[in-house]
Amino acid sequence: MKTTFTRRHFLGTAAASGATALSAPSILRAAGEPIKVGTYGGFFEESFKEFIFPEFTAATGIEVNSMAVPTGETWLVQIKNAARAGVAPADVSLMAGTPRNEGGRQKVFRPMDESKIPNLANLNGRFQDRYEDGGLYGVGALSWYITLVTNSDEIPEAPTSWAALWDEQYKDQIGVLGLATNSFMLEVTAATFFGGTDILSTKDGIQQCFDKMAEMVPNVRLWYKDEGAFQQALQDGEIPMGQYYHDVAGLAAAEGFPVVSTFPKEGGILDSGYWIVPEHVKPLDEVHEFINFMTAPETQALLARKVGTAPVVDPALTDLSEAELAAVSSPKEPIIPRYDIYRDHADWISDTWNKVISG
Helix, strand or coil, X not given: CCCCCCHHHHHHHHHCCCCCCCXXXXXXXXXXXXXXXXXXXXXXXXXXXXXXXXXXXXXXCCCEEEEEECCCHHHHHHHHHHHHCCCCCXXXXXXXXXXXXXXXXXXXXXXXXXXHCHHHHHCCHHHEEECCCCCEEEXXXXXXXXXXXXXXXXXXXXXXXXXXXXXXXXXXXXXXXXXXXXXXXXXXHHHHHCCCHHHHHCHHHHHHHHHHHHCCHHHEEEEECCHHHHHHHHHHCCCXXXXXXXXXXXXXXXXXXXXXXXXXXXXXXXXXXXXXXXXXXXXXXXXXXXHHHHCCHHHHHXXXXXXXXXXXXXXXXXXXXXXXXXXXXXXXXXXXXCHHHHHHCHHHHHHHHHHHHCC
16 A cells, blocks of 8 residues: 655644643643744644644643734745734744845844843844844744655665766756755755855855755756655655655654665755744733744654654753654754755745746
């Protein structure tokens, strides 16, 4: 029987593993109005509602109303429109890199009071978005890795570099995520052939990476948007190599499929969501308490066990075992997406990407 382990299936399996509950409530307060928390729909929202929000309420007495929010620019537009009307569509929300950077540029988010987020000390600067005046507007929430995956029946010895995607022996055999803004292949190209992502700081540098990426196009059979379709093809050996989510690939391997996830020597791609606070939010104390809770090592460990995301705090601060960490992350220096280029050159990158992948 063919089985595809989507991120939704992974949620169910992780839930059965029985993670350790967070410590007993320590800051109980009189119940007031619930705070409205926006998370990505589907997998993320379901997992937060089942595993994370109840722990927050148990620890603080603050109830949560969950809402699903888009991952792209649509949510930023809704936040801006609400601000013009003097209201906030959510009290605190996850936001992905490209719209978050654009919102930061336009200063549409409410600066946070760092004195009310003592756990912020657990996050390095990469997970703290700031305005030019130093005001904090984005706090790292969770991360996930995209790695080089192979079918071990078809490729017994997994390659150790992203450069394998350019190897002519894999012509018409590779699967790659279908968008510039979710595959981050420009960053992979830069890290693999140009010594890092600094080359992407100029339009000429981005074009050089596009030119190099074009050499890979004959090897790609599938530029995929349906991750389940790619995973099935990977498990069957129809597409023996590509890029995929490390957590789900690991689950497939644990279930006996010949799937191997490798962190290349250039690093896996580390993508992240951050917490932002829209303008006109009123329950600010409760929102800061929520963000402080989410940046606690215990919560980050719970996210890793229940949601399959990588910690945004130093893993040494958590009680995650080596096996649990390996299931969601890597000690290698990651490739960090250059969200800024998708803000500064959005239309041009999209048009050029479509031209390049069409061959």
